[in-house]
Amino acid sequence: MSIRKSLKKVLPPISVTEQEALDAGDIWIESSIYQGKPDMDALRAVPKAQLSADEQAFMDGPVQQLLEMIDDFELANGKHIPQEVLDFLGKNRFFSMIIPKKFGGLEFSPYANSTIVATIAAKSGAIAVTVMVPNSLGPGELLMHYGTTQQQDYWLPRLAVGQDIPCFALTSPEAGSDAGGIPDAAIVTKGQYNGEEVIGLSVSWDKRYITLAPIATVLGLAFKVFDPEGLLGGKNALGITCALLPKDHPGVELGNRHDPMGQRFYNGTTRGQDVFIPMDFIIGGQKNIGRGWQMLVSCLGAGRGISLPAMGVATAQSALKGAAEYSFVREQFGLPIGRFEGIQDKLADIAGKTFLLEAMRVLTTEGLGMGLKPSVVTAIAKYHMTELGRDVMNSAMDIQAGKAIQRGPQNTLAGGYSALPIAITVEGANILTRNLMIFGQGAMRCHPYLKEMVDLIHSDDHGADAEFNKVLRKTVSFSVKNALRSFSKSYLPFLRSAESALPEVRPYEQRINALSAKLAPLADLSLAVLGGDLKKAELLSARLGDVMSYLYGAMAAIRFYEQRIEDRQLAKPYFDYAIQWSLQQAEKAIVDFINNFPNTATRGLMRMLTNTYTNSVSGISDKLVTELAQASMQDTSVKAQLTHLVRPVVGDGNYINEQAFKAKHAVAHLLGRVQKALRKEPVVPYISFENALNKLQEKGIISAAEASSLHDYNEKRKLAVRVDEFTFDLELLTPEQTVPGAQRQREAQTDNQDAA
Structure with missing residues (x-):
C-alpha cells in the first residue's frame, strides 16, 4: 500500500464547509512568516494608503x-437610536461605503472605511455598529460579488441611500x-408567487x-437546501444557500430585540415557518x-479585517487619550498621578x-486596498x-479608577x-478564531505544499500516488x-539579516527573522508528528498562531515607524515598546x-533546532x-497621531x-514657580488653590495676567476631574448645580414651590 493510501485511511476527511473555508481568500505576507523568511521587501512595497479628497471631505x-x-449617554439611557440620526446616516450614504459609485454608493477604500x-x-x-454592519458581510457585499444584474440594479441603489436597511x-x-x-x-417545492405556480423554496x-x-427592510438569510422530490434533477442535500427576502414578504418575522450590553444598536431575532x-x-x-458557504467565507474579510479591528483601535485611542490626559491633570500627594510608577x-x-x-x-x-482578501491576516x-x-x-479603567466607573456624559x-465584549464575540468568537482559525487555516494556506498534499491524499485519481510522491x-x-535555517540563525546571530535603513530598526528586524x-520547523514537526490530531490540539496550534500573529504585528510596527512617523525621535519609545512587546509574546x-x-x-x-533550553x-x-509613560503625557504630534x-x-x-490637558501644559512653567513659592512661604490657611493664587498675586510673585492663566487652568482642571452627578431620581445635574x-438652594426652591 502506498504512503498516500495509508495516510488516507488515518487522516480524517475534510468536510465541504471546511474545504470551502480553506480555499477562501488570498495569502499575503503572513505566508513568508510561516515559511521562516519574512518578506520585508514586500512589506515596504505595499502602497501607502491615504484618504482621497472625497474621503477626507466626508x-x-x-x-x-x-x-x-x-x-452616547442619552442614547444608552434610551430605548432607540433617534430617528434623526438614522435618517442622517441614510441621507449621507453612511451605509454605502463599499457600494460602487455606479449604484449610488460612496465606494470608499478599506482604509477610509476603517477610519x-x-x-x-x-x-x-452603538452608532458605529449600525454603520459598520451594512458595510461588512451582508446583503450589499454579497450582491456586489454574486448577485444577478437585476438584483444589483434593484437593491444596491436602494441600499446606498438608506431606502432599504439590510441585515444578514x-x-x-x-x-x-x-x-x-x-x-x-x-x-x-412548487408554490404560488405573483399569481403563478413556480418552483421555489x-x-x-x-x-x-x-x-x-x-x-x-430586507433580510439576508442563510439556510440549507434539500430537494427530496428531485425537482431540480440532482441530489437531495444541496448545501448552504443565501437569499434576500423583503420584510413584507408573507411569513417573515422581524422586530423582536436583544439587549447587547446596554448598547442601543438594533440586534434581534428573525423567524419564519414554511x-x-x-x-x-x-x-x-x-x-x-x-454556494452560500463559499460566498460567505470569501466575503468575510471586510468584517474581520476592517470593522471589528477598527473598533479595537478606537477603544485603544480613546483609552490612551483619556488615560494620558487624566494622568497629567490629576494630582495626588502633590504630584500628577502619571509620575507614580504604578500608573506609569x-x-x-x-x-x-x-x-x-x-x-x-x-x-x-x-493589504485589503490592494484587492487582496487575506483570510489569515x-x-x-x-x-x-x-x-x-x-x-x-x-x-x-484602572488609571481613572473612581472616575471611570461613574457613568455620565463626561465619562469617556x-x-x-461596555461595548468591548461585542467586538470580541461576533464575526467568529475570539476563542474560535485563535484556537482553530489562525494557525489551522494558516498552515494549510501558507505552507507551500501542504494543501496540495492533503488534496492528493483525499483524491481518487489514478495518478494521485505519483503526484503525491513528488x-x-x-x-x-x-x-x-527550515530546520537548517532555524539552527543556523539560533546559534549564529551574525547570520540574521536586516534591510532597514534605520539603525534602531535593524536589531528588531533581525529578531523577527x-x-x-x-516557527517554520516547529510547524513542520508538529504536522509530521501529530498529523490530523494537531487540529484537536487547540492549545498547541493556538500558540503557533500566536507566533505568526505577533510577528505580523512587529512587521506592521516597523512599516508604520518607517513610513508614517514624521518625528521618529518622539515616537521611538512608542515603537520600542510596541515591537519589544510583540517579540516578547512571540518568544x-x-x-x-x-x-x-x-x-x-x-x-x-x-x-535543539531553536536553541530553546530555558x-x-x-x-x-x-x-x-518610565520613558514612554512620560512621553505619552506630552502634547506632541505623535500623541496626536x-x-x-x-x-x-x-x-x-x-x-x-x-482643554484641561492643554491648559496645564500652557502654564506648566508657572505652576513650577507657584509650587516653589508655596514651599518657601506656605499660605496659611491654604483653603483652596484659588486663594493661594490670590495671595501670591498680592505679594507680586505672579502677575495679574499669570494669575488669570492659572485660574483658567484651575477651572478646567476641576471640570476635568469631576464626575457626573445626579439627583436622587437620577436626573443629570450640570456642573454649576x-x-x-447648590443642593441646599435647590431644596429650598422645592420647599417654596410645595408651600405655594
Whole structure:
C-alpha cells in the first residue's frame, strides 16, 4: 500500500464547509512568516494608503456632523437610536461605503472605511455598529460579488441611500461558531408567487443575534437546501444557500430585540415557518444554490479585517487619550498621578499597544486596498486587535479608577468598556478564531505544499500516488531547509539579516527573522508528528498562531515607524515598546509550545533546532516604561497621531479633558514657580488653590495676567476631574448645580414651590 493510501485511511476527511473555508481568500505576507523568511521587501512595497479628497471631505463633513449629533449617554439611557440620526446616516450614504459609485454608493477604500468606523466608534459604539454592519458581510457585499444584474440594479441603489436597511441572518440557537451546522432548512417545492405556480423554496428558520434585524427592510438569510422530490434533477442535500427576502414578504418575522450590553444598536431575532420564496430571491439566482458557504467565507474579510479591528483601535485611542490626559491633570500627594510608577506601568502599556494597534490597522487595510482578501491576516487582525483593545481599556479603567466607573456624559470610557465584549464575540468568537482559525487555516494556506498534499491524499485519481510522491519530496526538502535555517540563525546571530535603513530598526528586524525561522520547523514537526490530531490540539496550534500573529504585528510596527512617523525621535519609545512587546509574546509562545509538546523526543529536537533550553524571554525594561509613560503625557504630534480617531466635540468628555490637558501644559512653567513659592512661604490657611493664587498675586510673585492663566487652568482642571452627578431620581445635574450650597438652594426652591 502506498504512503498516500495509508495516510488516507488515518487522516480524517475534510468536510465541504471546511474545504470551502480553506480555499477562501488570498495569502499575503503572513505566508513568508510561516515559511521562516519574512518578506520585508514586500512589506515596504505595499502602497501607502491615504484618504482621497472625497474621503477626507466626508470625514470633515458628514462624519463630524454625526459626532456632533450623538449623545452616547442619552442614547444608552434610551430605548432607540433617534430617528434623526438614522435618517442622517441614510441621507449621507453612511451605509454605502463599499457600494460602487455606479449604484449610488460612496465606494470608499478599506482604509477610509476603517477610519470612518473607528472615528464613530470612539464616540459611540452603538452608532458605529449600525454603520459598520451594512458595510461588512451582508446583503450589499454579497450582491456586489454574486448577485444577478437585476438584483444589483434593484437593491444596491436602494441600499446606498438608506431606502432599504439590510441585515444578514446566519446564527441560530443551535449553530453559532459551527455556522456550517445551521438547522435552518429549505425544501425545493412548487408554490404560488405573483399569481403563478413556480418552483421555489419552502424555508423555515429561527435566527438570533442579528444586527439591524429589528429595523431591517430586507433580510439576508442563510439556510440549507434539500430537494427530496428531485425537482431540480440532482441530489437531495444541496448545501448552504443565501437569499434576500423583503420584510413584507408573507411569513417573515422581524422586530423582536436583544439587549447587547446596554448598547442601543438594533440586534434581534428573525423567524419564519414554511415561507415560500421564488428562486429569484436566491442571491445570484438558482445556479447559486449550495454556494452560500463559499460566498460567505470569501466575503468575510471586510468584517474581520476592517470593522471589528477598527473598533479595537478606537477603544485603544480613546483609552490612551483619556488615560494620558487624566494622568497629567490629576494630582495626588502633590504630584500628577502619571509620575507614580504604578500608573506609569499601565500608561506605557496603553501607549505602546495603541501604537501597535494603529500600525496593524493601517497595514491590514492597505493589504485589503490592494484587492487582496487575506483570510489569515484578517483573522489575526480580528482576534488580536479586539483583544488588545480590551487590554488597553482595562488599564485605562484602572488609571481613572473612581472616575471611570461613574457613568455620565463626561465619562469617556464607560461606553467603550461596555461595548468591548461585542467586538470580541461576533464575526467568529475570539476563542474560535485563535484556537482553530489562525494557525489551522494558516498552515494549510501558507505552507507551500501542504494543501496540495492533503488534496492528493483525499483524491481518487489514478495518478494521485505519483503526484503525491513528488509533492512529498518537495515537502521533505522544504522542512530540511527550515530546520537548517532555524539552527543556523539560533546559534549564529551574525547570520540574521536586516534591510532597514534605520539603525534602531535593524536589531528588531533581525529578531523577527530569527523567530520566524524557529516557527517554520516547529510547524513542520508538529504536522509530521501529530498529523490530523494537531487540529484537536487547540492549545498547541493556538500558540503557533500566536507566533505568526505577533510577528505580523512587529512587521506592521516597523512599516508604520518607517513610513508614517514624521518625528521618529518622539515616537521611538512608542515603537520600542510596541515591537519589544510583540517579540516578547512571540518568544513566550514558542517556549510554551515546546514545553507542552506531547512527544518527548520531538520536544528535544525542537529545543535543539531553536536553541530553546530555558523558559526565559526578553522583557521590557522599567526605564522604557518610565520613558514612554512620560512621553505619552506630552502634547506632541505623535500623541496626536495615535489619538486622531478621537474627535472631541465641544462640551463632551474628551473636549473637557483635552482643554484641561492643554491648559496645564500652557502654564506648566508657572505652576513650577507657584509650587516653589508655596514651599518657601506656605499660605496659611491654604483653603483652596484659588486663594493661594490670590495671595501670591498680592505679594507680586505672579502677575495679574499669570494669575488669570492659572485660574483658567484651575477651572478646567476641576471640570476635568469631576464626575457626573445626579439627583436622587437620577436626573443629570450640570456642573454649576454641584458646587457647595447648590443642593441646599435647590431644596429650598422645592420647599417654596410645595408651600405655594
